Amino acid sequence: MITHESMKLSKILRDKYFLVLIAIVFLAVFVALKNLIFQTTFGYDMSRDAYEAHSIFPGMHIKILGPGTDIQGMYHGVMWYYLLVIPYLIGQGDPHIAASFFFILTFATVPLVWLLSQRLFRDKSISFVAVVLYSFS
Numbered sequence: 001m002i003t004h005e006s007m008k009l010s011k012i013l014r015d016k017y018f019l020v021l022i023a024i025v026f027l028a029v030f031v032a033l034k035n036l037i038f039q040t041t042f043g044y045d046m047s048r049d050a051y052e053a054h055s056i057f058p059g060m061h062i063k064i065l066g067p068g069t070d071i072q073g074m075y076h077g078v079m080w081y082y083l084l085v086i087p088y089l090i091g092q093g094d095p096h097i098a099a100s101f102f103f104i105l106t107f108a109t110v111p112l113v114w115l116l117s118q119r120l121f122r123d124k125s126i127s128f129v130a131v132v133l134y135s136f137s
Contacts, residue, residue, distance in 0.1 A: 015124075017124045020128075021114070025107070025110055025131070025135050028107075028135035028136050029107055032103065033103075036099060036100070036103060039099070042095050048067065049080070049081065050084070050088060050093070052067075052081045053081050053084035053088050054088060054093065056081060056082065056085050057085050063078050063081050063082070065078060066080050066081060067080060067081075084098060087100075107135070110131055110134065113131050113134045114131050117130040117131070
């Protein structure tokens with residue numbers, strides 16, 4: 001029996017915007033994967049954040065301030081440290097695992113960008129541009 005949901009899915013799969021969008025997202029993933037290893041330099045910011053993330057889990061040191069900014073007394077959100085704990089635990093401190101985690105997280109949110117822009121503007125071409133810009137950023 002054909003359900004309403006399966007008819008909706010087949011309509012989406014035949015949509016020209018959807019097919020081109022999938023191709024563009026795959027191209028963006030390929031370009032990003034090709035350069036991922038070169039983009040993961042373990043500099044000051046990454047080492048500072050890794051240190052803070054490592055101090056959260058084993059000793060349960062609760063953080064209330066996020067990473068500092070260039071402006072004295074201004075801080076980013078503390079959620080960044082708590083989100084970093086996950087890939088550093090999985091990868092046992094390997095910064096490439098942390099970079100890969102955020103790479104996957106970035107491309108997993110592409111459908112959310114489409115849905116949000118579709119609900120805001122109700123125009124497929126605007127949603128298409130939003131997803132392309134997000135994918136290549």
